[in-house]
Amino acid sequence: GENVEQHPSTLSVQEGDSAVIKCTYSDSASNYFPWYKQELGKRPQLIIDIRSNVGEKKDQRIAVTLNKTAKHFSLHITETQPEDSAVYFCAASKGQGGKLIFGQGTELSVKP
Amino acid sequence: NAGVTQTPKFQVLKTGQSMTLQCAQDMNHEYMSWYRQDPGMGLRLIHYSVGAGITDQGEVPNGYNVSRSTTEDFPLRLLSAAPSQTSVYFCASSFPLSGDIRYGYTFGSGTRLTVV
Numbered sequence: 001g002e003n004v005e006q007h008p009s010t011l012s013v014q015e016g017d018s019a020v021i022k023c024t025y026s027d028s029a030s031n032y033f034p035w036y037k038q039e040l041g042k043r044p045q046l047i048i049d050i051r052s053n054v055g056e057k058k059d060q061r062i063a064v065t066l067n068k069t070a071k072h073f074s075l076h077i078t079e080t081q082p083e084d085s086a087v088y089f090c091a092a093s094k095g096q097g098g099k100l101i102f103g104q105g106t107e108l109s110v111k112p
Numbered sequence: 113n114a115g116v117t118q119t120p121k122f123q124v125l126k127t128g129q130s131m132t133l134q135c136a137q138d139m140n141h142e143y144m145s146w147y148r149q150d151p152g153m154g155l156r157l158i159h160y161s162v163g164a165g166i167t168d169q170g171e172v173p174n175g176y177n178v179s180r181s182t183t184e185d186f187p188l189r190l191l192s193a194a195p196s197q198t199s200v201y202f203c204a205s206s207f208p209l210s211g212d213i214r215y216g217y218t219f220g221s222g223t224r225l226t227v228v
Contacts, residue, residue, distance in 0.1 A: 100217060
């Protein structure tokens with residue numbers, strides 16, 4: 001079945017630096033790749049997503065890139081701030097099927 | 113518009129007891145899913161539904177049942193609770209993807225379940 005691997009499991013950066021989180025997926029039919037942010041004790045919140053028909057998408061300080069050939073996608077956060085500290089999850093889906101599989105999560109810590 | 117509502121927020125069960133976690137959404141979403149979240153293991157899919165009357169198994173379905181008699185409700189039943197089912201459970205809902213419209217899953221606030 002579909003499998004999503006996420007690395008690293010923890011990431012610590014200085015405020016203002018960039019952070020990159022990488023995910024790989026197993027099912028080549030996957031065509032929808034969202035990223036979620038979860039703060040401590042709260043629910044996951046969608047922050048950005050990308051479809052398989054584009055290679056990159058940006059939203060202010062956040063960007064996601066997709067390499068369909070290699071079956072991997074990445075989250076890039078620039079100019080990190082302490083409020084970016086959270087657990088980030090990638091996920092993959094075949095879109096119409098409704099089944100969304102998550103990676104194991106990355107705990108990002110941004111030090112002031 | 114309340115979004116996705118889960119009840120209860122907290123629950124303690126004894127081994128062998130049964131219970132139902134409730135999930136309701138008022139956004140007319142077709143897709144609904146149940147996930148469990150355990151430390152270091154991310155969000156694992158238990159069961160999901162693509163519409164009323166249609167359900168399917170996810171990654172970790174054993175010990176759980178679901179039904180989808182209406183678009184709004186998607187309850188998760190634990191048949192005989194075990195300590196291994198201690199976890200935080202999230203319900204989520206979404207529209208099917210269409211064109212360029214962004215349709216990510218909306219999550220409920222979660223149910224923290226402890227089985228002793």
